[in-house]
Amino acid sequence: MTSLATNAHTHLNDWRDAELAELFSTLPAGxxxxxxxxxxxxxxxxxxALPRPLAGAIYKLLSTPINPWRGKSFxxxxxxxxxxxxxxxxxxxxxxxxxxxxxGQPSLWLDYNVDRNPSLLRAxxxxxxxxxxxxxxxxxxxxxxxxxxxxxxFTLQGAQHGR
Amino acid sequence: xxxxxxxxxxIGSGFGGATLAxxxxxxxxxxxxxxxxxxxxxxxxxxxxxxxRAPLPAGKHFFSHALRRVxxxxxxxxxxxxxxxxxxxxxxxxxxxxxxxxxxGGGSHVYSAMNVRPVDGYWNGHHDNVCSESxxxxxxxxxxxxxxxxxxxxxxxxxxxxxxxxxxxVWMNVxxxxxxxxxxxxxxxxxxxxxxxxxxxxxxxxxDERLLLPLLERGLNVRDRHEVRDICQTEQGFRLVxxxxxxxxxxxxxxxxxxxxxxxxxxxxxxxxxxxxGSLNGMPALGLGIGGNGDVPAYWACNxxxxxxxxxxxxxxxxxxxxxxxxxxxxxxxxVDCIPMPPTLRARLxxxxxxxxxxxxxxxxxxxxxxxxxxLQYRQQNSPVLADIYRAFDRISALSxxxxxxxxxxxxxxxxxGGVRLGQNSASSVISARGEVHDIPGLxxxxxxxxxxxxxxPPSMTIAAWAGHVAAQLSSSSSSSQQEVA
Numbered sequence: 204m205t206s207l208a209t210n211a212h213t214h215l216n217d218w219r220d221a222e223l224a225e226l227f228s229t230l231p232a233g234x235x236x237x238x239x240x241x242x243x244x245x246x247x248x249x250x251x252a253l254p255r256p257l258a259g260a261i262y263k264l265l266s267t268p269i270n271p272w273r274g275k276s277f278x279x280x281x282x283x284x285x286x287x288x289x290x291x292x293x294x295x296x297x298x299x300x301x302x303x304x305x306x307g308q309p310s311l312w313l314d315y316n317v318d319r320n321p322s323l324l325r326a327x328x329x330x331x332x333x334x335x336x337x338x339x340x341x342x343x344x345x346x347x348x349x350x351x352x353x354x355x356x357f358t359l360q361g362a363q364h365g366r
Numbered sequence: 367x368x369x370x371x372x373x374x375x376x377i378g379s380g381f382g383g384a385t386l387a388x389x390x391x392x393x394x395x396x397x398x399x400x401x402x403x404x405x406x407x408x409x410x411x412x413x414x415x416x417x418x419r420a421p422l423p424a425g426k427h428f429f430s431h432a433l434r435r436v437x438x439x440x441x442x443x444x445x446x447x448x449x450x451x452x453x454x455x456x457x458x459x460x461x462x463x464x465x466x467x468x469x470x471g472g473g474s475h476v477y478s479a480m481n482v483r484p485v486d487g488y489w490n491g492h493h494d495n496v497c498s499e500s501x502x503x504x505x506x507x508x509x510x511x512x513x514x515x516x517x518x519x520x521x522x523x524x525x526x527x528x529x530x531x532x533x534x535x536v537w538m539n540v541x542x543x544x545x546x547x548x549x550x551x552x553x554x555x556x557x558x559x560x561x562x563x564x565x566x567x568x569x570x571x572x573x574d575e576r577l578l579l580p581l582l583e584r585g586l587n588v589r590d591r592h593e594v595r596d597i598c599q600t601e602q603g604f605r606l607v608x609x610x611x612x613x614x615x616x617x618x619x620x621x622x623x624x625x626x627x628x629x630x631x632x633x634x635x636x637x638x639x640x641x642x643x644g645s646l647n648g649m650p651a652l653g654l655g656i657g658g659n660g661d662v663p664a665y666w667a668c669n670x671x672x673x674x675x676x677x678x679x680x681x682x683x684x685x686x687x688x689x690x691x692x693x694x695x696x697x698x699x700x701x702v703d704c705i706p707m708p709p710t711l712r713a714r715l716x717x718x719x720x721x722x723x724x725x726x727x728x729x730x731x732x733x734x735x736x737x738x739x740x741x742l743q744y745r746q747q748n749s750p751v752l753a754d755i756y757r758a759f760d761r762i763s764a765l766s767x768x769x770x771x772x773x774x775x776x777x778x779x780x781x782x783x784g785g786v787r788l789g790q791n792s793a794s795s796v797i798s799a800r801g802e803v804h805d806i807p808g809l810x811x812x813x814x815x816x817x818x819x820x821x822x823x824p825p826s827m828t829i830a831a832w833a834g835h836v837a838a839q840l841s842s843s844s845s846s847s848q849q850e851v852a
Contacts, residue, residue, distance in 0.1 A: 219615075221615075222618075225369050225617065226369070226616075228369055228618075229369045229605055229618050229620060231601075306368075335643065338644060
């Protein structure tokens with residue numbers, strides 16, 4: 204990746220959930236991305252109590268091949284997660300729409316409740332908003348009877364910006 | 367938590383930021399000032415009951431609070447953060463190293479209180495709408511605020527005043543040399559520990575107590591220990607990512623307009639880093655026109671028996687050598703009492719002197735952003751003033767028979783400037799006559815990075831004057847937009 208991509212991701216990788224939620228609340232939903240986007244995850248639920256440098260180091264580690272998730276693809280109203288490499292095997296598919304997110308502001312909405320997914324994945328929802336040109340900040344939610352819980356955050360970056 | 371919305375956010379509280387905030391608040395603007403360092407624990411700030419003060423580096427706090435950060439391209443990650451409340455930042459670069467300070471009041475804590483105007487016509491020729499005449503009232507304003515006056519006429523009792531020093535060597539000429547005005551309390555100030563490591567008793571006039579404290583009651587919102595990490599242009603203005611070191615929490619702030627006054631080094635870092643992330647675009651001339659203001663500091667091991675040169679005003683005054691126009695200033699190691707050390711070493715240091723040569727360098731350095739690190743290209747052979755100063759120091763060595771030590775091949779400056787310079791267009795400059803970035807409306811620059819050339823003298827008043835000019839532009843655009851709304 205270029206320094207642009209590295210900067211965009213590492214900029215956020217030691218942030219806490221509440222801090223990311225505050226940033227997220229300022230972002231526009233923007234237009235849905237298209238094609239394949241590199242992903243990097245951070246602020247995983249349960250790791251929020253770790254000191255920032257340690258959390259940052261763990262998320263840096265999770266951006267290496269130790270974590271098979273490479274990113275997402277967006278094709279019209281549907282999309283998928285990709286493992287091993289950006290155009291690699293697809294797992295976890297979603298419908299793409301627009302609706303108000305957890306904070307009541309408009310978001311791109313990724314709904315995993317689709318027939319192709321195993322039942323466990325159908326409880327997942329994703330919210331995405333445009334961070335900068337070609338970059339999106341997203342949160343993964345777990346949907347159950349009591350509502351939605353944030354599981355983790357991730358960024359998506361267009362291949363044209365990341366390579 | 368929803369992000370806060372602000373009208374004007376000023377980043378930095380040194381001569382640029384404090385002056386600009388003061389002028390804007392006086393004009394009725396709502397201003398939030400973000401400063402990465404703390405309020406310093408001086409008498410005036412303590413008396414105002416400001417919470418969370420941090421000590422100046424002295425005594426047991428010296429080694430913990432002297433340095434905030436050291437940066438160099440060969441360090442892992444480019445930098446080592448030593449203490450959030452440290453006073454100095456050192457950026458080491460083979461071609462030009464820079465030293466700057468951190469804390470509410472910025473460089474006013476560590477400067478030598480020399481309040482000097484640049485040569486006549488300094489501002490002419492850089493932009494059609496900016497000239498020395500239009501900046502003159504802004505110099506007058508800040509000089510008045512700082513209570514600036516020369517030491518020579520005030521009292522013969524000032525220790526080590528170069529003009530009245532009867533033991534001054536005959537070759538150290540002061541006749542015909544204009545002595546600097548100083549922002550110093552000559553009447554009731556003390557003549558020790560008032561310079562490079564701050565002035566605990568406020569003998570030296572600093573911006574935090576003189577400009578910022580009185581404005582808190584008038585609505586100025588100062589947030590200390592808030593370090594801006596990213597500036598992103600949005601449709602409505604700007605989104606700032608800010609680290610609150612007090613609470614170890616990241617914040618997102620929104621602002622209609624942003625003024626960068628974080629000091630040359632940090633303004634450059636912030637603009638480069640934000641652009642690299644894609645938060646800001648454009649600025650093709652960012653990094654051009656860097657200079658060190660011809661600074662050459664030297665240590666003169668004169669070991670003058672029976673003298674204590676650490677006493678006096680923050681600087682002793684200027685002098686010249688015969689047939690030599692080089693601008694030289696003499697300082698004692700004022701503040702040496704703050705540093706824990708063996709008494710014999712301290713006594714020796716008090717008998718030695720610091721010399722600084724200064725002059726207009728070529729301002730042709732280039733700053734670049736490589737792999738998240740700032741690097742500088744600065745060819746000292748392009749600036750003849752540096753060679754002139756080296757020659758003057760060699761002459762002083764020869765005349766006195768006492769060695770003058772200085773770094774001949776490693777320029778270091780405490781007055782970096784340029785890189786975000788004023789000019790007519792975006793191809794050769796970054797900001798317009800309004801102080802606004804050419805292609806980013808609403809983003810202003812009001813610190814040393816905006817200067818289009820080397821002042822050749824201590825630049826604090828020039829930076830403050832520029833900030834006053836930018837404040838006037840912002841105020842006039844605010845009032846015209848209010849009129850439009852009305």
